[in-house]
Amino acid sequence: MEFRAIKLILEDGSTFHGKSFGYEGSIAGEVVFNTAMTGYPESLTDPSYKGQILVLTYPIVGNYGVPREDSENDLYKFFESDQLHISALVISDYSAEYSHWNAEQSLGDWLKEHKIPGIFDVDTRRITKLLREKGSMLGKLVFEEIEPPSYDPNLDNLVAEVSVGEKKVYGKGKHRILLLDCGVKYNIIRYLLERDTTVIRVPWNHDISKEEYDGLFISNGPGDPKQCDITIESLAKAYDREIPIFGICLGNQLMALAAGADTYKLKYGHRSHNQPVLEVGTDKAYITSQNHGFAINNDTLPNGWEPLFINLNDDTNEGMKHLSKPFFSTQFHPEASGGPTDTAFLFDVFIAYIEKSKDKK
Numbered sequence: 001m002e003f004r005a006i007k008l009i010l011e012d013g014s015t016f017h018g019k020s021f022g023y024e025g026s027i028a029g030e031v032v033f034n035t036a037m038t039g040y041p042e043s044l045t046d047p048s049y050k051g052q053i054l055v056l057t058y059p060i061v062g063n064y065g066v067p068r069e070d071s072e073n074d075l076y077k078f079f080e081s082d083q084l085h086i087s088a089l090v091i092s093d094y095s096a097e098y099s100h101w102n103a104e105q106s107l108g109d110w111l112k113e114h115k116i117p118g119i120f121d122v123d124t125r126r127i128t129k130l131l132r133e134k135g136s137m138l139g140k141l142v143f144e145e146i147e148p149p150s151y152d153p154n155l156d157n158l159v160a161e162v163s164v165g166e167k168k169v170y171g172k173g174k175h176r177i178l179l180l181d182c183g184v185k186y187n188i189i190r191y192l193l194e195r196d197t198t199v200i201r202v203p204w205n206h207d208i209s210k211e212e213y214d215g216l217f218i219s220n221g222p223g224d225p226k227q228c229d230i231t232i233e234s235l236a237k238a239y240d241r242e243i244p245i246f247g248i249c250l251g252n253q254l255m256a257l258a259a260g261a262d263t264y265k266l267k268y269g270h271r272s273h274n275q276p277v278l279e280v281g282t283d284k285a286y287i288t289s290q291n292h293g294f295a296i297n298n299d300t301l302p303n304g305w306e307p308l309f310i311n312l313n314d315d316t317n318e319g320m321k322h323l324s325k326p327f328f329s330t331q332f333h334p335e336a337s338g339g340p341t342d343t344a345f346l347f348d349v350f351i352a353y354i355e356k357s358k359d360k361k
Helices: 042-044 107-113 124-134 158-162 186-193 229-241 248-260 343-361
Strands: 005-010 016-020 027-034 054-058 088-090 104-105 119-121 136-141 168-170 176-182 199-200 216-217 247-248 261-278 285-296 306-308 307-311 320-323 327-328
Touching: 005 119, 005 124, 016 229, 027 088, 027 124, 027 261, 042 054, 054 124, 054 247, 104 107, 107 119, 107 306, 124 136, 124 261, 136 320, 136 327, 176 186, 176 343, 186 199, 216 229, 229 247, 229 343, 248 261, 248 285, 248 320, 248 327
Parallel strands: 027 054, 054 088, 088 119, 176 199, 176 216, 216 247, 247 327
Antiparallel strands: 005 016, 005 136, 016 119, 027 136, 168 199, 261 285, 261 307, 306 320, 320 327
């Protein structure tokens, strides 16, 4: 198999010459890295990667191909959304020959089908070290010397681009969960449905004050949370209803902003399946999956709120809770598809809050 030349150029001028194995075109975006060993179909379809050029540090990628588009509950069973969201993929060694019981096509063919460029045969270890030292950088994949203009996805409201366009309902369970979709991963919906729920999925800017629900869920999503001013205002009003609220990833940041706290951009973000977090006030540590570039400033949490989890690598916020109301959130993904599932019990905590709240009525 013959592969054509392509190169990755970082905003500091660093250039990496490699081979194209995806869509043959040029693209610009923010360059970030993920250290997970498995789960590339899930990562590539994760809406939180919108606008980003993803570097996978694991040296062999493509060896188990891409699964079939089987559906269950109107959701793809083996992906996190119905489309690829990354801008481009950067890997060290591409395995064109794949083998897996569930594989339907190669990773390269999948990228071509969805017009996503890919580059391999580059030093991803060196790229990752650069990003760790200097922070996330803008970059470009340049094919046939056609250099696109620079693009910083964090300046756009990416949530508006990935959120569902209209209300959708899943399941027929006894607990009504209003899911505010800021770029939700399908496994979140699957986890909720497993717990006897009806999930009402609504757009990021939906007027939730007119909805009746037993619990409010704020999903993950891409970009700077401060771009979602409509969502923040809706959440601030939702706090007055005292109905249980659970937020994940971007949902954690949006809940903090709605409470009056502040957020900031991390140097290079947390994107891996192996981030250790500590439950505040206990000696319990958990291994978590994460994908985010922004975080809550713990020092700005207002009275009545406190951190729920802390990252053991850099002491950043990994969640928060209200001291007297049934509101809590996590920066990591308890529903991680690709794993780990150490914190999946938090969905049970959410349901317990809902049942307790309904008993009071």
